[in-house]
Amino acid sequence: EPTPAAAPAHLKIAVVPGDGIGPEVVAEAERVLDAVTAAAGVRVEKRRFGLGAQHWLATGETLTDQTLEELRAHDAILFGAVGAAPGDRRVPSGTLERDVLLRMRFALDHYVNLRPSRLYPGTTSPLARPGDIDFVVVREGTEGPYTGNGGVLRPGTDAEIATEVSLNTAHGVRRLVRYAFELAARRERRKLTLVHKHNVLVHAGRLYSRLVEEIGAEFPEVAVDYLHVDAATIFLTTDPARFDVIVTDNLFGDILTDLAGAVTGGIGLAPAGNINADRTAPSMFEPVHGSAPDIAGRQLANPVAAILATAMMLEHLGLPEQAARIEAAVQQDLAEHGTEARSTAQVGDGVLAALA
Amino acid sequence: EPTPAAAPAHLKIAVVPGDGIGPEVVAEAERVLDAVTAAAGVRVEKRRFGLGAQHWLATGETLTDQTLEELRAHDAILFGAVGAAPGDRRVPSGTLERDVLLRMRFALDHYVNLRPSRLYPGTTSPLARPGDIDFVVVREGTEGPYTGNGGVLRPGTDAEIATEVSLNTAHGVRRLVRYAFELAARRERRKLTLVHKHNVLVHAGRLYSRLVEEIGAEFPEVAVDYLHVDAATIFLTTDPARFDVIVTDNLFGDILTDLAGAVTGGIGLAPAGNINADRTAPSMFEPVHGSAPDIAGRQLANPVAAILATAMMLEHLGLPEQAARIEAAVQQDLAEHGTEARSTAQVGDGVLAALA
Ligand SMILES: CC(C)[C@H](C(=O)O)[C@@H](O)C(=O)O
Ligand SMILES: CC(C)[C@H](C(=O)O)[C@@H](O)C(=O)O
Helix, strand or coil: CCCCCCCCCEEEEEEEEECCCHHHHHHHHHHHHHHHHHHCCCEEEEEECCCCHHHHHHHCCCCCHHHHHHHHCCCEEEEEECCCCCCCCCCCCCHHHHHHHHHHHHHCCCCEEEEEEECCCCCCCCECCCCCCEEEEEEECCCECCCCCEEEECCCCCCCEEEEEEEEEHHHHHHHHHHHHHHHHHCCCCEEEEEECCCCCHHHHHHHHHHHHHHHCCCCCCEEEEEEHHHHHHHHHHCHHHCCEEEECHHHHHHHHHHHHHHCCCCCCCEEEEECCCCCCCEEEEECCCCCHHHCCCCCCCCHHHHHHHHHHHHHCCCHHHHHHHHHHHHHHHHHHCCCCCCHHHHHHHHHHHHC | CCCCCCCCCEEEEEEEEECCCHHHHHHHHHHHHHHHHHHCCCEEEEEECCCCHHHHHHHCCCCCHHHHHHHHCCCEEEEEECCCCCCCCCCCCCHHHHHHHHHHHHHCCCCEEEEEEECCCCCCCCECCCCCCEEEEEEECCCECCCCCEEEECCCCCCCEEEEEEEEEHHHHHHHHHHHHHHHHHCCCCEEEEEECCCCCHHHHHHHHHHHHHHHCCCCCCEEEEEEHHHHHHHHHHCHHHCCEEEECHHHHHHHHHHHHHHCCCCCCCEEEEECCCCCCCEEEEECCCCCHHHCCCCCCCCHHHHHHHHHHHHHCCCHHHHHHHHHHHHHHHHHHCCCCCCHHHHHHHHHHHHC
């Protein structure tokens, strides 16, 4: 990934609080963002965008061309979560996922879906012996079974046939795999695991294997191995510490990162970056968790994932020291307070205190 | 599933020991099979079939039409595992999986891939608080992304496109879902969870949802819920005891059952049935684990999965009491010996002692 030459003096950030707990966790993320950028003398210009269920109910709009154009004028997007209240049938199922989240990923060419997993001191894994977990999933973001290809013949009948088509291109896999190798080469353990199911999905599997082999030749310092996706879930519960960088397709990455979030203490802690590594459009940073309408508005949500997403955003924008400061502050706060019951704002206070 | 009217007096079983640890674990399964059927006065006629890597190296054959015809003449197939030694490049990657395992599933119409998961006393889960795990995954076996559809355009070039097509039919999903509801209705908790990803894979997802709703109307006593596959992996590590019957597609089922095997103490304990519930061809029963060539021939493999697969086979063949006897004997043996180091045959001895 070509990083900005110099640290920026000025950032334009699009903020999308969204629905449910989104606004609460984004509020804490913004406080942290403001604190570290102010300390670094970086001016941050923010603009808020309404997207999600509430926005849809109010306007009938998902993500319009115009909003996309306006988003493009920013350096990055800080995103909360979108989703209707459970049982609210006014928003058709799948609409927000496809017409907001996936539309944004595809339109802004977020081809790397970057999802780090760490088990921080003070957090509790459901695993009895989790070990020292610190890996990153590099998930494809613009291809695979997510392209909306496929269809249905004779819908609603006894002779119905429904297809889903996974599209995989050398263009798409190559840039993903290159990103993953570059990341692995910068990390301490320099290990890359390709996860696929090439014994069954032979065509896509062969493409991934070929490009990992080809690009891997440029990175002799990175050790490469391969796991079928089913076996990968076993290792994620029996020995997650074995992983360093995992590179995988869009759907497998979706599944593995939720599992990874679970074994590292909950997706309340897991951030994600939807990255356009060519920087032809702004990248988007978000917590992996959803809008959790059941606990919304009650200061019960954990803002750590949103705060860590902010750190990823700053790293991407050429402010790695500020990103590291946030990471360190989160770690310190978690080590001090562990899983003790605190309000969303109290966790934000804790991280700000650790920053100071 | 229409069960045989009366307990059979005579069974014809095709035995496929296969490669690696297959022959060792199947040997113990056969001892258990012989003991319970002898006690019940059921005569068992067995015929051994060579399939797998060794067979391929010796004959150049995978699974021929003739072998398939011969298998059809049996009541069921007891299967070990197939797979080449690691690094043995003489068997092309994927050949055994596709041309033996998947060919058998498709040719014999094994549309239900039945995978029970229980945490037995005496076994150790990697989870800190696994709870009381006892669920069954009803995985589709003959459709989805496993049909070998898809292809590649411009292979090996920078313009390569590889596709994988998931095929889903009302015919295939309906019979699967019906099987799952019938099973759920017979179980104590009467819960069925559909796992899919209908917010992204809309066409296939809608078909599954429609048929679960439709067939569910015939089973008002069964409580139905839905989880996206990514969320399902979270619950499998944080609260696996919540599940009763899971019904899902071929690929999701592949992933979830390996994870389920892991959280219940390892796939060394997990059996599977590849079931033709219409009984137009013999069903096949196997341990979920593979051929584990690294430990083969050293009496290190755990035969419990193969023994439990034998119990599933007897249940399917109309001998539920004999199946229950095996299950109880395995449980007693595990409770007594836990995870203590024993040879493959010693575990077989233990189960036989518990049977006596
Ligand atoms: C909401 C859904 C479309 C999305 C995905 O499947 O990618 C989510 O699960 C995620 O992981 O970001
Ligand atoms: C070996 C492979 C083809 C098979 C599958 O994917 O179904 C295996 O993983 C299984 O679960 O039985």
